Amino acid sequence: MWQLFQFPLCPFSRKVRLLLGEKSVGYELVRESPWLRRDEFIDLNPAGQTPVMADPTSGILLIDSTAICEYFEETIDKAALINGTAVNRAEIRRLVAWFDTQFYGDVVAPLMYERMEKRLVHRMTPDAKILREAMKRAIAHLDYVDFLLDHRNWIGGATLSLADLAAAAHISVADYLGGIDWKGHEQTRRWYAGLKSRPSFRPMLAERMEVIAPPKHYDKLDEF
Amino acid sequence: MWQLFQFPLCPFSRKVRLLLGEKSVGYELVRESPWLRRDEFIDLNPAGQTPVMADPTSGILLIDSTAICEYFEETIDKAALINGTAVNRAEIRRLVAWFDTQFYGDVVAPLMYERMEKRLVHRMTPDAKILREAMKRAIAHLDYVDFLLDHRNWIGGATLSLADLAAAAHISVADYLGGIDWKGHEQTRRWYAGLKSRPSFRPMLAERMEVIAPPKHYDKLDEF
Numbered sequence: 001m002w003q004l005f006q007f008p009l010c011p012f013s014r015k016v017r018l019l020l021g022e023k024s025v026g027y028e029l030v031r032e033s034p035w036l037r038r039d040e041f042i043d044l045n046p047a048g049q050t051p052v053m054a055d056p057t058s059g060i061l062l063i064d065s066t067a068i069c070e071y072f073e074e075t076i077d078k079a080a081l082i083n084g085t086a087v088n089r090a091e092i093r094r095l096v097a098w099f100d101t102q103f104y105g106d107v108v109a110p111l112m113y114e115r116m117e118k119r120l121v122h123r124m125t126p127d128a129k130i131l132r133e134a135m136k137r138a139i140a141h142l143d144y145v146d147f148l149l150d151h152r153n154w155i156g157g158a159t160l161s162l163a164d165l166a167a168a169a170h171i172s173v174a175d176y177l178g179g180i181d182w183k184g185h186e187q188t189r190r191w192y193a194g195l196k197s198r199p200s201f202r203p204m205l206a207e208r209m210e211v212i213a214p215p216k217h218y219d220k221l222d223e224f
Numbered sequence: 225m226w227q228l229f230q231f232p233l234c235p236f237s238r239k240v241r242l243l244l245g246e247k248s249v250g251y252e253l254v255r256e257s258p259w260l261r262r263d264e265f266i267d268l269n270p271a272g273q274t275p276v277m278a279d280p281t282s283g284i285l286l287i288d289s290t291a292i293c294e295y296f297e298e299t300i301d302k303a304a305l306i307n308g309t310a311v312n313r314a315e316i317r318r319l320v321a322w323f324d325t326q327f328y329g330d331v332v333a334p335l336m337y338e339r340m341e342k343r344l345v346h347r348m349t350p351d352a353k354i355l356r357e358a359m360k361r362a363i364a365h366l367d368y369v370d371f372l373l374d375h376r377n378w379i380g381g382a383t384l385s386l387a388d389l390a391a392a393a394h395i396s397v398a399d400y401l402g403g404i405d406w407k408g409h410e411q412t413r414r415w416y417a418g419l420k421s422r423p424s425f426r427p428m429l430a431e432r433m434e435v436i437a438p439p440k441h442y443d444k445l446d447e448f
Contacts, residue, residue, distance in 0.1 A: 046368065047322060047325075047326050060311055062314050062318075063314075063318045064317065064318045064321040064322075066290065066317060066321055067314045067315075067317035067318045067321060068314070070313070070314070070317055071310055071313070071314040074310045074313065075310050086295055087284055087295075089294070089295070089298065090286050090291045090292070090294070090295040091291075093288065093290060093291035093294055094286075094287045094288045094291045097288040097290055097291060098271060098288075101271075102271050144270065
């Protein structure tokens with residue numbers, strides 16, 4: 001069985017898990033804390049980042065969330081998630097990159113550093129100014145998601161795609177860390193409530209990161 | 225004809241140009257300086273980053289270097305660059321992500337900020353300490369490329385792939401900015417000399433970024 005090296009708040013691992021869930025690929029979770037830079041993990045992935053997937057039976061090792069998602073999209077027919085024409089697929093990949101780079105850099109990375117890494121690793125308190133800035137940027141990003149959903153059923157186009165999973169993965173980590181203000185984002189809320197209720201999503205909502213509790217609404221399907 | 229919005233030292237645009245060159249896809253260069261945040265460009269790409277490709281005839285707009293490369297890989301049969309089995313393809317994509325994220329973040333981004341953006345935008349002198357740190361990290365990265373080339377003919381496997389083009393794109397920008405110390409990296413030098421002599425690469429070596437001159441060896445095929 002596949003092993004997935006990850007930690008509960010890794011947004012890139014969440015994206016992979018959502019894809020594996022939609023495609024009904026079985027896997028076992030292996031807890032990895034990349035900030036510890038464990039020698040055996042660096043040997044596996046010199047970049048030192050989660051997610052990594054390993055299949056001990058075949059010896060296959062998959063590294064990097066984009067490479068992992070493309071691999072399962074190519075090898076598992078069920079639930080095509082980078083779907084449609086070449087132009088549709090380019091739009092899905094653009095939006096995956098948007099969440100993996102822009103949303104992550106503007107919102108998720110500063111929240112994770114201030115609320116998680118500072119606490120777990122450096123034993124410091126978060127910088128309120130940086131948190132406020134990240135939350136302000138999150139609002140601008142949700143405005144963009146609202147805009148996309150005004151024109152489309154799903155974030156990447158007419159059907160559920162990897163763009164939705166990437167967006168939900170990053171938003172869910174930001175939401176866990178108290179960085180999302182849901183007021184005024186009706187479209188995005190409705191879309192996110194739909195995603196939260198999917199069988200691929202629900203197990204993740206039940207998991208907790210040590211020492212950090214999410215806000216009360218985090219795992220509720222109809223609260224924000 | 226395709227238009228490619230880019231500037232001469234954008235490593236992500238260089239990766240796309242190398243791929244288009246290998247596949248013999250014609251395009252016209254449109255100079256874009258993303259740091260100016262031109263309104264018309266932000267309308268085109270809300271992420272505000274190069275490369276962007278537009279085809280005025282069909283109205284197709286492609287954004288993000290990964291999405292662009294995958295698009296042409298899917299639509300142009302000539303010169304498969306994400307090739308081989310699903311596992312080979314995952315390894316190629318891992319290495320593309322390695323150069324686009326790790327090498328870029330460790331080496332290219334600080335060099336570009338210190339040597340290009342500070343000069344062009346902020347009229348400041350570069351920070352020597354940050355430059356030294358980036359150059360030291362570049363050495364560790366070239367050690368890794370040496371290691372890969374000890375085991376393979378090309379960076380991603382047995383044949384030329386997008387991993388080589390991504391690596392060459394980022395290394396060439398770092399080399400232009402004086403950040404690469406070629407001493408002791410015999411394997412990587414030989415590989416890079418081979419890439420430099422390809423018709424897809426040579427036009428880029430002749431281009432210059434205003435106010436910043438590359439070191440003398442930069443566009444020579446046999447000097448380092």
